[in-house]
Amino acid sequence: MTELEKQTEEKIFEAATDVFIEKGMDGARMQEIADRAGINKALLHYYYRSKEKLFDAVFTIIAKQMLKRFAPVFDENLTLEEKIRFYYQQQTDFMKRSPRLPLFILNEVSRNPQRVKNVLKHLDHTNLLKILEEQHGDEFARYKINRETLPQIMTSIAAMSIFPFVAKPIIEAIFEKFGTNFNEYIERRVDFATAFTYNAIKSREK
Amino acid sequence: MTELEKQTEEKIFEAATDVFIEKGMDGARMQEIADRAGINKALLHYYYRSKEKLFDAVFTIIAKQMLKRFAPVFDENLTLEEKIRFYYQQQTDFMKRSPRLPLFILNEVSRNPQRVKNVLKHLDHTNLLKILEEQHGDEFARYKINRETLPQIMTSIAAMSIFPFVAKPIIEAIFEKFGTNFNEYIERRVDFATAFTYNAIKSREK
DNA sequence: AAACGGTTTAACCATATGGTAAAATTTTAA
DNA sequence: TTAAAATTTTACCATATGGTTAAACCGTTT
Structure with missing residues (x-):
């Protein structure tokens, strides 16, 4: 469960990263992120309440990686x-x-x-x-x-x-x-x- | 009339240029372009059949300016x-x-x-x-x-x-x-x- | 003045989108 | 095992969006 949770959250995060980088904030679709993560849209909003929040999470991590x-x-x-x-x-x-x-x-x-x-x-x-x-x-x-x-x-x-x-x-x-x-x-x-x-x-x- | 047409088309083009540059293709809204040009959405589609066509027109001109x-x-x-x-x-x-x-x-x-x-x-x-x-x-x-x-x-x-x-x-x-x-x-x-x-x-x- | 052609508008439409509620399922704790 | 807590799904909603239709408007020509 904690294991599965991490798997799911990880999957979401990876999928979101890919989609956001590829399409940008405006071009990215929550549905596509859900599809690529192999889950559905509602689960996305369960983990990250909104597109904005999800984007922020992804962006922050990536920017920090870059800064390093x-x-x-x-x-x-x-x-x-x-x-x-x-x-x-x-x-x-x-x-x-x-x-x-x-x-x-x-x-x-x-x-x-x-x-x-x-x-x-x-x-x-x-x-x-x-x-x-x-x-x-x-x-x-x-x-x-x-x-x-x-x-x-x-x-x-x-x-x-x-x-x-x-x-x-x-x-x-x-x-x-x-x-x-x-x-x-x-x-x-x-x-x-x-x-x-x-x-x-x-x-x-x- | 031909004069007015040019004025309108010019206005549309300028508004579209501003909005596209500011928001990008995905972020741009036809409504906003229409508003800034002081016309309505239907007129936009009268002059440029689709968002794609309008964007192409804007992009081509801008890219050529840059190339010059x-x-x-x-x-x-x-x-x-x-x-x-x-x-x-x-x-x-x-x-x-x-x-x-x-x-x-x-x-x-x-x-x-x-x-x-x-x-x-x-x-x-x-x-x-x-x-x-x-x-x-x-x-x-x-x-x-x-x-x-x-x-x-x-x-x-x-x-x-x-x-x-x-x-x-x-x-x-x-x-x-x-x-x-x-x-x-x-x-x-x-x-x-x-x-x-x-x-x-x-x-x-x- | 009436007919015509191009121009503009208001009112729509179908679809996509971000987001939610509530039920169903699974996992954890007792 | 069973109750509670967490997770996942189904079915939805409100709104925004690109695009269309049909009627109104307006200057020009006849």
């Missing part, structure tokens, strides 16, 4: 270059497995910006900044990285890793014309992005 | 660095005015990848490659840009310019914690991205 990917960047004992590679590697691996996930998150966050604040609530920014500056103070100085350029660099790194998956259908369609293969492109992406990013940063040294 | 932004990169008589700056400038200006547009396109294309092929149908890729290689053959050689690295570079440039707007709510929420202002960040984005990109490319020179 960024954590090692702060506590690993690596050089800046190694850290950049590590981030690209982690992020790319993750998105190869769940390619629709980033667009889903961007989309739902954009439709309800409040959501992101809930997920970030427990993020300690003062601590993160301190860690980064302690670990890489010398490199920051050498490459003139400060509180103005750091956001530019970090969003650029995020962009370079996430965007290809978000724009996959467009990129694939263009590549098709030019005879390029998307999977090969992705395979080389980590190496390219690491070199590209680190070279760009290094060249800030006067 | 890329054109000057190929026929302007500029150096590679100038071209990069020019692209970032154009794209950023455009998205400052229509910040929801890129996410809308990415989203709908992802839900129906066929759409992108329709828009790209008349794109002459052989010609584009030729132009680029003629105009920048020397720079391509110097910086070791070939048919394998060119896609990496171009998607990186697109990513760096588009991603900040697509992820705006997330970036804003994080910036808020760190005391950074999104608009100031965007103001500096063109300069930063141009330097970042061109430095990364230049450093490919051995």
Whole structure:
């Protein structure tokens, strides 16, 4: 029973995750979630009182999973270059497995910006900044990285890793014309992005 | 009459554009489009037989507008660095005015990848490659840009310019914690991205 | 002015959707 | 074993939605 309960709740959650990621909040249908979970609609509402609640549960978990990917960047004992590679590697691996996930998150966050604040609530920014500056103070100085350029660099790194998956259908369609293969492109992406990013940063040294 | 017709059709089109961009295909309601256009639902179906048809009309126009932004990169008589700056400038200006547009396109294309092929149908890729290689053959050689690295570079440039707007709510929420202002960040984005990109490319020179 | 063609409206319709009530079934505790 | 508690199902409801029909309106032509 507790076992079965977990099975049922788990099944519902997995089905809901799939459907929400695939169709978004608006496009998802409670009936479809129920069907995929192998139960009926009323049971869905028994476990999660409303579509909104179910969505919130799914979204929160997924967003946190995604956020976790960024954590090692702060506590690993690596050089800046190694850290950049590590981030690209982690992020790319993750998105190869769940390619629709980033667009889903961007989309739902954009439709309800409040959501992101809930997920970030427990993020300690003062601590993160301190860690980064302690670990890489010398490199920051050498490459003139400060509180103005750091956001530019970090969003650029995020962009370079996430965007290809978000724009996959467009990129694939263009590549098709030019005879390029998307999977090969992705395979080389980590190496390219690491070199590209680190070279760009290094060249800030006067 | 023909005048009024155009006015009405125009009003419908503008209202539909706003609603679709704001809510997406699934979230948009025909009633809301009618309300915003100041007409009723039946008139909507008189001009555009179905929601699908209306959406297609809106999407096609918008996607083509977006695509046009890329054109000057190929026929302007500029150096590679100038071209990069020019692209970032154009794209950023455009998205400052229509910040929801890129996410809308990415989203709908992802839900129906066929759409992108329709828009790209008349794109002459052989010609584009030729132009680029003629105009920048020397720079391509110097910086070791070939048919394998060119896609990496171009998607990186697109990513760096588009991603900040697509992820705006997330970036804003994080910036808020760190005391950074999104608009100031965007103001500096063109300069930063141009330097970042061109430095990364230049450093490919051995 | 009457007929005509395009335009607009009000009133509908069928269906899909999120959600609920209450009965039936199963599980747990006594 | 039996009563209670939890779980699952059947049958429903109210509302929203995309779409249609038929009549009214209005400017143009004859």
